[in-house]
Every structure is written in C-alpha cells, then in structure tokens.
Amino acid sequence: MDSSVHLDNVVMQFGDFTAIQKSDLKIESGEFFSFLGPSGCGKTTILNMISGFLDPTEGCVKIGGQDMAGVPANKRPTSMIFQNLALFPLMTVAENIEFGLEVRGVSKSERKKASDRLLALVALEGSGHKKVSELSGGQKQRIAIARALAVEPQVLLLDEPLSALDLKLRQHMRTELKEIQRKTGITFIYITHDQGEALTMSDRVAVMSAGRIQQVADPITLYRDPQTAFVASFVGENNAIQGKVERIDSGIAEIHCGELGVLKGRVQSSVAIGEEATLFIRPEHFRLQPEEGMLSVAVEIEEVNFEGAYLTLSTSTTATSKQTLTIQLGAHQYNDDLAKGKALSLSYNVSDAIVIGGDSNA
Amino acid sequence: MSSESIMRFGVRFYIGIFFLYLFTPLIIMGLATFNDSRFPTVSPWRGATLKWFDALAQDGAMWQALWTSIIVAAGVLVVAVPIGICCALFLSTVQGKGKTFIYSLMMSPLLTPGVIVGISTLIFWKGLSVNGGIFLTVIAQTTFISAYVMLMVLARLQRFDRTLENAALSLGATQWQAFRRILLPYLKPAIISAAAIAFLQSFENYNTTLFVKGYDTTLTVYIASKVRTGLTPAVNALGLVMITITILLAVVYEWKRRKEAANETES
C-alpha cells in the first residue's frame, strides 16, 4: 500500500505572517521521517496540515498520491500522537484504545480483539481495565501509541511525544518507537526540537528554521555535510569562524579569517571569491598533535570541563580578536597539563572543515 | 497578654458572633414550630406541640403551591440548562470582535434586578396575548437562571484540554462523536451542579415570580402571602421541613462536589 506523503508546494499563512514558506517534500512510504527545528520554526504547522487540522494556503498535501484538500482530519488515513498524549481521562485504557474503532462502528468483540493485540504490541497485556490516571509516564506513552495504531493508519504523526518523559525513559522509548515502526511498516512522521531523537530514530530528517525547510537528508549526511549555516550550527556542536573567500581550488576554499590567517575547508554551498563565508569545524575534529597535511591554529586554554566520556576545552586564539573555539577530546586524552592558560597548537584535517557562504547568523 | 493574642481572641470572637448571626434565625424558626402558641414566636414559650405539622399537612393550598413550584422548576431546568451550556460552548470557542458585547448581553440578566426581569417579561408577552401563569414564570426565570448555568459550565469548560477533541477527530470521530463522547462526559459534573442550582434558584425565586405568576402560586409566593396575612406557626412547620430538606441536599451536594474535586487533583 502506498502511504507516502507529498507536501506539494505548500504555503501556510496566518494573516500577514507566513508560517511555512513554499515547501516541496516527499516522504516515502514506510519511512521514519523527522522534522527537526527550534520552537516556532513551523514544524507543528506542517504536522497539522498533514493531519487535516489546518488547510494550506497554497499547494496541497497528498497522502498515498491522493489529494487531501477538503478531506477533514477525521477522514484522513493518518493518526496523531499528541505532545501531551491527550489520553481520554474518563475512559479506561481499553476504551481509549478502542475509541477509534468504536466511532467507526466496529463490533464490541472485534474491538476487544484489537485492543488485546495492541496491548501485547506495546507490552502492556492485561492493563485494559485500568484507569489512565493509574499509569506511569512510560505506560501512558505506550497506550497513546496503541490507541493511534488501533485505527490502522497509513501514516502516524508524532508531535514531540517524548518531551514529557525523563531522560532514561526517553532514550528507552526511542528504541521502542523505532521497533514499533519496523514491525508495523507504516510511515512515521515525527517532529521534535531534540536532535538526539531525530538523529537516532529517523531514516531521514528535515531541518526547519523560520518556516523554511533548510535541508532534508539522512542523519549522517546532515551531520557531515550541512548545506546551510543554520543546519551546521543547529545540528551538533560546531565552531564557526568568519572570513572572506580568497581562492577556490578543486572543492577546497581558502578563506582569510583576519588575524587567524588563511584557513581551508571543503566548499559546501554558495561560496564565491571575494564574498563573506563561514568556516565550520566540529569540536571533535581538532587534534592536539599535528599530522601530515593538517592546518594549525594557536590557542590558549580558558576552561577545562570534564564531562565523563569526554572533555571539552574552551579556548581562545592568541590573536587580539580572541576567537573562541571549543575542542572535544576523549577522556583518555586528559592529563594535568591541560589547564587554564596553557598554549596549544590545534590542528584539523581540511576535509573535516566546511565552508558555507554568507554570515553564519543568517 | 500580648497584642498578638488579643488580636487572635478578637478574630475568634468576631467569627463566633458572625456564625451566631448566621444561624440564630434558623434555630429560632425551628423552635417556634414546636411552640404551642397561636403566633409564630418562641417567647413566651407555651410548651411543645406537633400540631402545626398536622395543620400544614391539612393545607390543600400549600400542596397545590408545592406542585406548581415543582412544575415550574422542572420547566426551567429543561430550558435553562441547554441554553446555559450553549452559551458556555459559544464563549469558549469563539474569538474576535463582538464577543465582549455578546458576553455583556449574556451577563446582563444577572445584573438586572429580579423585579425588572419579571416586569419586562410580563409586558413583552402581554403584547403576544400571553398572560401571567406557569408558562410566563418559566420564561421569566429562565431569563436569568440560564446565565447562572452558563457561568458554572464555563468555569469547568475553561479547564478543558482541547487537544482531547483533536485526538478524537484524529482517531476518526465525527465532531458530534467528539462532543458526545469526550466533551459532554467531561462537563457532566458541572452540568449536574448547574441543574441542581437552577432547580433551587427557580424554587426559591420570589421577586421575579411575583410579577409573572398570574393566578398560579408557587410555594415561595404562598409562604410570603402566609407571612403577610394569616400568620400561624404552620408556616414555620413548612419552613422547618424545607430547611431540613435543603440542608440535607446542600450537604450531599457539597460532599459530592468535594469528592469530585479530590478525585480530580488525584489524577
């Protein structure tokens, strides 16, 4: 069955405010797809357009190739898991799960079968008679999933459903969600502001900012090859150094970064000679010992933070501009020499640095 | 004695006097029922009797008035509760210009003296050749009791999480099913409370009823006329019976309400 979702040149406006800039995106059948972005970026609006709670101002939403214009939320082959879960407090667990079937007029015995099957799927057999208020946070979460799956949707929409859980449970639920998606084989569309969630669970991720889809890619590509300055700084940690492009040669740009001199990196997008550009280097790509073919920067340690598996150094360049750079090292690299005021020579591989045109704040 | 303890004593004293003020009338009324005197009083005390309960039971006009009150109150309940619910749903859903104006209109019957509600209803329906009676009493009382219902239902509605409705829609429910299965059960406690209050308000109403009652007499109007004309302790007996019933109802109502509230904080 085709359960792809196509956002066909959609635009969403609320009065004068454009919540979603013109976007065209196809989510494949059976994919685990995430929208990642800070709050207010428009990701919930996209979810509401797919679910039918909002109609796009322009363009259309197609599910399984069918145009959804004029199809209300309750007639769409989608089902949603809400941020606060929205379990019905006056119904039992079983009544919650069976609700979608009940309103479709499914017989009582059929409903019972379905809720038993789903309770087994989410490992909560025999909890059907319980009140919602008797469940723990994680159990509520699973009931919400079971309830949404009961109507056999082609697309499951998840609106930051894990945000209310504590850290341990959240990490556990990630694996469980992924597992359920694999078992059921339906399309999952997940929105979150938590990049850890998006990167661990998703087949592909769309990063959003200010109503615009910045980049759509699988998690590894997103991390290694961010296409815009926003993605580079939003996904994972990154050091940004501004400069002016001096030369471009077989995909490598040389940019002049003031007193830091000339630094090099892979050209990523919209870089032109003579224009402003930003060089991004991730904290873990800096080395303390230079190797063959690496570039170096002289810095001084400002602060050392030990964080368990790794440690981060806040450093600033010795030049008067005091550019701050963050470095991440494995815990095994710790030694007493690494203390405030120590001078270091940082090196990096040119292929690990990327150059993106424009101002990093844009 | 420190100033702090003087103050504490003062507060206790005041609270004591206040509750004495609150309950003395009810106690006196009760006692007067059992006084073997031709007039309702406790001083002088002429010995205890139960004859006024007999006198009350024999009073055919009283039973007729009670029946009228029940019919009116039931009528008000049937009309005012749905109107109040509709108003609350309207106010919790609609945003935008004109809402404040409509809200003011909805509140206006509560800020209008009861006699004026009665008078305006009487005049309006006279133009349609409808005279005072049970029907007009129901209409006039509905005018302001609907607003009470509205406020009570609205108070609960404002705490309703609307994502529950979206959840129901997302699971395929129609808007009617979402209303019927999700919102209405949630509102049920408030609706029951509002219905109880509406019934009581109707039952006790005097100021409005007086103008629209026509030749029908509700129990409250009957009691008032008894107080003003043929005053005997039978009125007290009636009062005592009503007080006992209302106190029982009040205690049950409060008890249920608190249990409800306790359940809610639990979940």
Add this chain to the structure above:
Amino acid sequence: MLNQLKARFGSGLAIGIVGMIAIWLIALVVLPQLLMVDYSFRPNLLPADIGGPKDTYSLVNYETLFSNHIHLKIFFKTIWSSVLVTALTLIVSYPIAFYLAKVATPQKAALCLLLLIIPFWINEILRTFSWYIILAYKGPLNAALLGLGLIDRPIRFLSGDGGVLIGMVYAYILFMIFPIYNAIESLDTNQIKAARNLGAGWIRTHWRVIIPHAKPGIATGCIMTFMLAAGSYAVPALLGSPGSRWFTQIIYNWFFEGGNWNQGAAYAFLLLVICIGFIALVMRVFKVGLGDIAR
C-alpha cells in the same frame, strides 16, 4: 463566529448553539427590556385607544415621579438605603473573607465555607421570616434584651428601616463574602508575609497589599449586593412597615393595584438606570472590567 463553532462542533450542533443563544438573548433578554422602555414612554390607555391618536410618546410617566413627593422620597431612600446595605455588608464580610482565605487552616476554612453556604440554600423568604420572628415587638430579641436589663421597654425594630437593613445584610452577605474570598485566596501569601516583614502594620498591609489585590472581588460583591438590595421586594415586604416602603413596592402597586403598567414600566426603568449607573460607577472607581465580574 459561526465558522469557528462549525469548525469545532460541526454544522448541526453549531447552528443549534447559535439558535438557542439567539432565542434566549433576543426573545428573553433584549426585546422584553426594550419593550419595557417603549412602554414607559407611552400613556396608559384603554385597549381601544392603543395605536390611536392618543398613543404618542411622552415623558408624562417620568414626570409623575418628580411631582409625587412621597414616591420621590421613597426612590431616594431606596438608593441611599441600598448603598448603606452595601457598605454594611462589605464591612461585615471583609474580615470573614480574609479569615477564610488566609488565616484559617484549610480544614477549618472548608468547614466554615460549608456552614456559610447552608443558610443560603434556604429560601430567602424563610430567612427573612425568621428575622420577623426575632425582631417582633414581643419577640426573643426584645425578651433577651429586657432579661439582661439592657432596655426598659421593648423596641419596635420593625416600624422603621432598621429591620429591613438587618434583613438585607443577612440575605445578601454571601454575595459579598464569596467574591472577596475568591479574590483574596488568589493572593500569594508570601506577599503578605513580605509586607509584614518589611515592617508594615496590619492596617497598612491590608490597605496597600490585600485590598488592591481583592479589588475585582470587592467590586463584584458591591455590585451584586447593591443590585439585590435595590431590587429586593421580599425583604421590605416582610420586614418593613407601611411607613418604610421600598421603591419596588411602589412599582408593584402600579402594576397590580393601580393598574397602570406604563407608569410602572417607567419606574422600573428608572430603577434599572440606577443599577446600571451604580455598576458603571463601581467599575470606574475600582478600575475593573465586566470580564472581572462574576468569576
């Protein structure tokens, strides 16, 4: 507005909701009031003359009030007495509301609230009637005062306005206590502690911290009490004497004894104007909006 309702409840229910509200507001609230005003500007005519040449708008019904000194006196007395009732009720209620909201332990407050509610479940007529018994010339209050030697002769409580005032304060006290209680309860107790800690005395704490916070509640209580007092028929009818009539009684007489509805409508409209004027005044003085009232 209909679209917002349709989006939430579907067409059928939305139309039902709007229809119910429209019938109530138009046929029960707005039109009767407008018709009453219309009535008040027309002369009292025989049925045959209605719609005829004599049926013209005039201020004659209003002129009656200003030329009838007894009615005018009762009109102003009603307003003044209602203000007095409101003030008395406020003074009696404020300490109780404060005690319940901030001093009493939660269990005690819950019990007191229940005790407070019980008398008000009881019919206003019955509550007033019991005051009639207490205040009677040969009633228990006089008996008690005589017994204690505080007075030599029984007092005629029921011959002036005194009985009416006592009865009204009693009848409407809950409408004052509850709004103020709700308002004070929502005040963060730490604010009171902070004010005390900064050296403010009790009076200053109330005047500068608690009363300003309780303003919407006080305004609501005053509006309700005034409106109920000015519009009361039962209390003056039961506790008043022929010499202490209330304006509502005059209105009633125009309708059911004088048989002049137009005249009665004019008086009723004046009463309504006074109530609206009082509401506007209170909202202005306390700087609160309609949305703050009757929470």
